[in-house]
Amino acid sequence: MRIIYLGTPEFAVPTLKALIKEPGFEVVAVVCQPDRPSGRGNKVQAPPVKVVALENGTPVLQPIKLAKEKDIVEAMRALKPDVIVMVAFGQILKKPVLEMAPLGVINLHGSLLPSLRGAAPINWAIINGHEKAGNTTMCTDVGVDTGAMLLKNEVPIELHTDAVELARLLSESGADLMVETLKKLEAGAIEPVPQDDSQASYAPLLDRSLSNIDWSQEPLKIHNLVRGLVPWPGTVSQFRDEPLKIIKTAPVDSASPEQAGLLIKAGKRILVACGKEGKGRLQLITVQPRNKPKMQAADWANGIRLESGEKLSKVTD
Numbered sequence: 001m002r003i004i005y006l007g008t009p010e011f012a013v014p015t016l017k018a019l020i021k022e023p024g025f026e027v028v029a030v031v032c033q034p035d036r037p038s039g040r041g042n043k044v045q046a047p048p049v050k051v052v053a054l055e056n057g058t059p060v061l062q063p064i065k066l067a068k069e070k071d072i073v074e075a076m077r078a079l080k081p082d083v084i085v086m087v088a089f090g091q092i093l094k095k096p097v098l099e100m101a102p103l104g105v106i107n108l109h110g111s112l113l114p115s116l117r118g119a120a121p122i123n124w125a126i127i128n129g130h131e132k133a134g135n136t137t138m139c140t141d142v143g144v145d146t147g148a149m150l151l152k153n154e155v156p157i158e159l160h161t162d163a164v165e166l167a168r169l170l171s172e173s174g175a176d177l178m179v180e181t182l183k184k185l186e187a188g189a190i191e192p193v194p195q196d197d198s199q200a201s202y203a204p205l206l207d208r209s210l211s212n213i214d215w216s217q218e219p220l221k222i223h224n225l226v227r228g229l230v231p232w233p234g235t236v237s238q239f240r241d242e243p244l245k246i247i248k249t250a251p252v253d254s255a256s257p258e259q260a261g262l263l264i265k266a267g268k269r270i271l272v273a274c275g276k277e278g279k280g281r282l283q284l285i286t287v288q289p290r291n292k293p294k295m296q297a298a299d300w301a302n303g304i305r306l307e308s309g310e311k312l313s314k315v316t317d
Helices: 010-021 048-055 070-078 121-127 163-187 219-228 297-304
Strands: 002-007 026-031 036-038 043-045 083-087 105-109 132-139 149-156 235-239 242-252 263-266 269-274 280-289
Touching (some): 002 048, 010 163, 026 048, 026 070, 121 163, 121 219, 132 163, 149 163, 280 297
Parallel strands (some): 002 083
Antiparallel strands (some): 036 043, 235 242, 242 280
């Protein structure tokens, strides 16, 4: 089976490696986003998928916008793919690519469709408090994650699983699911199932407007927000007129009412009163003050000499 692979970030790496390794599969080209500045120093870096492709001698194409670059589309067509596989490519496909391969474009989406269509399903599964996540392989059409479904698998979301860890779990299990899907497609042993649009929900792009913690919310809701927004855009609160990034938390038992946002020393633990009545408690585990590295919350509290009655609040402009 001749495969053109469309993908860009780390999430797309396990599937590419699995396809390269699988007997009977030939990845004839990888199409990914252009190299871009990243990390400290803003140095130009190749996408993770490109690095893997070059290590394996696979040709790489990097359109700025595939829909507008006819030369790259024609280069893809000349490779005569049997199927196009797409995992976190980051661009919308148009008809010339969708209809290029006999088996179509098969996408790996990190949710149990039709739940959480869109750009950030892994993050929103955690933010929304779901107890399980999963992958769906699907036939790509002109809509956004609306195509007929092929296979699914599930991954449990534990209480302390954050978005980085869940992405890793889904990317690894998704690689196996894609290999299984392609084998069954080639054998004619799989029947696409249309999605029920009435059951659809959406996972929009993340932005910084989500980051500001409201301590009048219940502890579990805040905890889900904190771990769902890792690593970006992260969550933040205000302390002594300075922003404090909240990196890691843990829900603990409720207690007597206090003002929401109140910081409480409980032995070596730093707790925050949460909820409308302030009965909830959330433990701060890791925080990051402005212009300082991440640190344990207990070390932060000792360093700033936390005083009784001090509290966290929403960041104000």
